[in-house]
Amino acid sequence: MSFEDLNLNTPLYNALNDLGFVKPTPIQSKAFNLVASGKDVVGIAQTGTGKTFAYMLPILRHLKYSTQDNPRVLILVPTRELVVQVVDEIEKLAAYINVRVLGVYGGTNINTQKQAVAQGQDIIVATPGRLFDLAVSHVLHLKSIQKLVIDEVDVMLDLGFRHQLLNIFDILPERRQNIMFSATMTEDVDALITDFFTKPQRVTIAVSGTPLHNIEQERYDVANFHTKTNLLEYLLNDSETYNKVLVFVAFKRLADLLFEEIEERFPGQSCVIHSNKTQNYRLRSIEQFRAGDNRMLIATDVMARGLDIENISHVINFDTPKFPENYMHRIGRTGRAEQQGRALTFSTKKEQEAIETIQEYMEMKIPLIDFPENVEISKQLIEEERPQIREHNNPTKQTGDDVPGPAFHEKKDKNKKENLGGSYKFKIAAKYKKPKTRGDKNYNKRNKK
Ligand code: AMP
Numbered sequence: 001m002s003f004e005d006l007n008l009n010t011p012l013y014n015a016l017n018d019l020g021f022v023k024p025t026p027i028q029s030k031a032f033n034l035v036a037s038g039k040d041v042v043g044i045a046q047t048g049t050g051k052t053f054a055y056m057l058p059i060l061r062h063l064k065y066s067t068q069d070n071p072r073v074l075i076l077v078p079t080r081e082l083v084v085q086v087v088d089e090i091e092k093l094a095a096y097i098n099v100r101v102l103g104v105y106g107g108t109n110i111n112t113q114k115q116a117v118a119q120g121q122d123i124i125v126a127t128p129g130r131l132f133d134l135a136v137s138h139v140l141h142l143k144s145i146q147k148l149v150i151d152e153v154d155v156m157l158d159l160g161f162r163h164q165l166l167n168i169f170d171i172l173p174e175r176r177q178n179i180m181f182s183a184t185m186t187e188d189v190d191a192l193i194t195d196f197f198t199k200p201q202r203v204t205i206a207v208s209g210t211p212l213h214n215i216e217q218e219r220y221d222v223a224n225f226h227t228k229t230n231l232l233e234y235l236l237n238d239s240e241t242y243n244k245v246l247v248f249v250a251f252k253r254l255a256d257l258l259f260e261e262i263e264e265r266f267p268g269q270s271c272v273i274h275s276n277k278t279q280n281y282r283l284r285s286i287e288q289f290r291a292g293d294n295r296m297l298i299a300t301d302v303m304a305r306g307l308d309i310e311n312i313s314h315v316i317n318f319d320t321p322k323f324p325e326n327y328m329h330r331i332g333r334t335g336r337a338e339q340q341g342r343a344l345t346f347s348t349k350k351e352q353e354a355i356e357t358i359q360e361y362m363e364m365k366i367p368l369i370d371f372p373e374n375v376e377i378s379k380q381l382i383e384e385e386r387p388q389i390r391e392h393n394n395p396t397k398q399t400g401d402d403v404p405g406p407a408f409h410e411k412k413d414k415n416k417k418e419n420l421g422g423s424y425k426f427k428i429a430a431k432y433k434k435p436k437t438r439g440d441k442n443y444n445k446r447n448k449k
Helices: 010-019 026-037 052-063 082-095 110-118 128-136 151-156 162-171 187-196 225-236 253-264 278-291 301-305 324-331 349-362 421-429 441-446
Strands: 041-044 073-076 103-106 123-126 147-150 177-182 201-202 215-222 245-248 270-273 298-300 313-315 341-347
Touching: 010 052, 010 082, 026 041, 026 052, 026 201, 041 052, 052 082, 052 147, 052 177, 073 128, 082 123, 103 110, 103 128, 110 128, 128 162, 128 301, 151 177, 151 187, 162 187, 177 187, 201 313, 215 225, 215 349, 225 253, 225 341, 253 270, 253 298, 270 278, 278 298, 301 324, 313 324, 324 341, 324 349, 341 349
Parallel strands: 041 177, 041 201, 073 123, 073 147, 103 123, 147 177, 215 341, 245 298, 245 313, 270 298, 313 341
Antiparallel strands: none
16 A cells, blocks of 8 residues: 555645655554544554554544644653654654644643643643643643544553543543554553443554564573572673663562562662552653663563663563563564664573464574573572462361261351341340440431430
8 A cells, every 4th residue: 555545635745755654554554544534443553563653644634724722632642752752753744734733741840831732732742640730720721622542552551540541531522533552452451442432443453473683582491580580680790781671570579579689689770660660650760771870670561662762782581471472572672773682581491382482473493592500590489480289188178978068058047137237226226225326316316205
């Protein structure tokens, strides 16, 4: 498909020409007519697929020139970095269109943003918190919003924005088009769609199975959690090579556990993010990692996905993801913008199957590195790794006549009494000639002489 097939207009063709884009990406061709139709749309696509233009092309194609002050398009994204990124993309695409675009986000002076809003805008790109603050301050009027786009929804929900999203839904006009993009369909995303979308049209772009050629992949077979920690420590000792390391851990508990261990060994050099951390903490951690103040960031999957952090030297899969798509998402954080990146994966015996699945998916083998001799192999297991002990000869197990018969689960007679509620209470109260509680007003009333 070419851009001509999308029936755009001259200003958009000119902008695309300036950008040097030759043809639409798959998500752009698939989503164009759906978004243009005005129906609710759910797109599953990750950063890098061209998803921003997938919703912006049809929106800009059909947005009419207006001088009214109140914005008509609202785009919500989880982080201020994404606000800046999306505004930048829109400005490029709208280079020949007379449209007013404003990005607003927390952590900056709200009064400056209020003034910018008051100038009149067509499209607002915002993080949920700041948008809500501006709306309740009555500077930003949302009554003219016709299209709501929520980008990186899974990240947004994982960052704990669900409540803020619901608050915003409450103050938006009911008649509007909802468009959302998410890299994965999580339970939370699905619940949000079910609750707030009307018969959404879906478009999905499967994650490409071909890894980027500039990411060098390697793997280690490692016995258990503590040995993995020892191996990580061994690698991190080389701070020159391992200068910006993103460590992926599957569960929050393990992320915290690993953070404690790493913090002990390399104080003040790492930070951790997962959905139980406060939003401020997470944003600060990401900033510190981005700026290079901390050279390690320990993160769970969803947390780090929307992040576009430059110059990540290594992605380390502290565990092996079960789903190859997650592996692709993870390693894609390094080797961005054609730079060389490295991805290391630690796998236990139990995780070998996952490695096989990933290798099949990519149609390539990940080279196995010999386990370094001077790294201690720990015998200590964490709770999740200990086998569940099942005793075969359980002396307390009842046998023969001792085993209760099928009637065992029937209620005993004395337990069969019905719940008599209030009237029972009054009966008792009457029997004892006094209210059971001082606050039993009805009793007091009824028994007043
Ligand atoms: P996104 O997935 O929206 O973050 O976009 C990823 C990158 O692809 C951005 O730098 C876009 O400018 C670029 N891009 C978007 N659409 C196209 C296209 N049709 N052809 C080439 N590059 C594109």
